[in-house]
Amino acid sequence: xxxxxxxxxxxxxATCVFSDDEESAISAxxxxxxxxxxxxxxxxxxxxxxxxxxxRDLHKVRQGDRCxxxxxxxxxxxxxxxxxxxVLPKSLDAYRPLAFSVWNLGIACKRCNMQxxxxxxxxxxxxxxxxxxxxSANYRLIHPNFDLYKDHISITLQxxxxxxxxxxxxxxxxxxxxxxxxxxNLREREVGTFDAAQGLExxxxxxxxxxxxxxxxxxxxx
Ligand SMILES: [Zn+2]
Numbered sequence: 001x002x003x004x005x006x007x008x009x010x011x012x013x014a015t016c017v018f019s020d021d022e023e024s025a026i027s028a029x030x031x032x033x034x035x036x037x038x039x040x041x042x043x044x045x046x047x048x049x050x051x052x053x054x055x056r057d058l059h060k061v062r063q064g065d066r067c068x069x070x071x072x073x074x075x076x077x078x079x080x081x082x083x084x085x086x087v088l089p090k091s092l093d094a095y096r097p098l099a100f101s102v103w104n105l106g107i108a109c110k111r112c113n114m115q116x117x118x119x120x121x122x123x124x125x126x127x128x129x130x131x132x133x134x135x136s137a138n139y140r141l142i143h144p145n146f147d148l149y150k151d152h153i154s155i156t157l158q159x160x161x162x163x164x165x166x167x168x169x170x171x172x173x174x175x176x177x178x179x180x181x182x183x184x185n186l187r188e189r190e191v192g193t194f195d196a197a198q199g200l201e202x203x204x205x206x207x208x209x210x211x212x213x214x215x216x217x218x219x220x221x222x
Contacts, residue, residue: 008148009062016102022051026100035099059107068106068144069184083113106144142180152177
């Protein structure tokens with residue numbers, strides 16, 4: 001198993017440095033039941049919001065303003081569209097202390113975050129040993145910070161007058177590519193989204209959730 005910490009994106013994670021006020025607000029938040037959503041009011045809350053913006057802005061640049069899992073553009077979307085993504089879910093007690101750990105965060109679209117990832121941890125190999133949490137090989141999916149997406153999946157976009165088609169190509173030798181493709185049902189991204197955006201017929205087998213995701217996807221592109 002790989003033992004070195006890898007950080008293939010720029011700016012580096014280490015460039016995210018919190019002020020003293022932000023650090024102390026984060027420490028106080030981590031002592032609560034829901035650190036990320038804690039709203040203490042006053043200067044502490046101002047510092048927490050500043051820290052969250054700092055984290056989000058770093059990941060926006062690192063990810064090219066795209067979802068870390070499906071790579072759909074997030075630009076133009078405000079807080080409503082862009083979900084802060086906690087790879088190890090902040091809602092589980094074991095990972096709550098990592099709620100503000102920049103290496104455990106990214107930005108994702110609502111579809112990937114709410115419809116597919118949620119609070120699951122089946123993509124984590126060693127779920128208990130904290131020494132493994134910052135190691136790429138401990139994750140079956142393409143990690144937003146420890147793996148370069150294009151090493152695993154290559155994306156091409158085809159556009160003509162009426163339709164835009166996205167194609168995910170799983171790269172030979174990558175196990176994370178196919179895993180991520182299946183985990184986030186990226187096939188649906190290829191076949192449905194843009195046709196629906198163009199007013200063409202939506203495949204009948206798409207569930208309500210998928211339709212909702214498509215509506216959100218349309219908002220991304222405005
Ligand atoms: Zn996504």
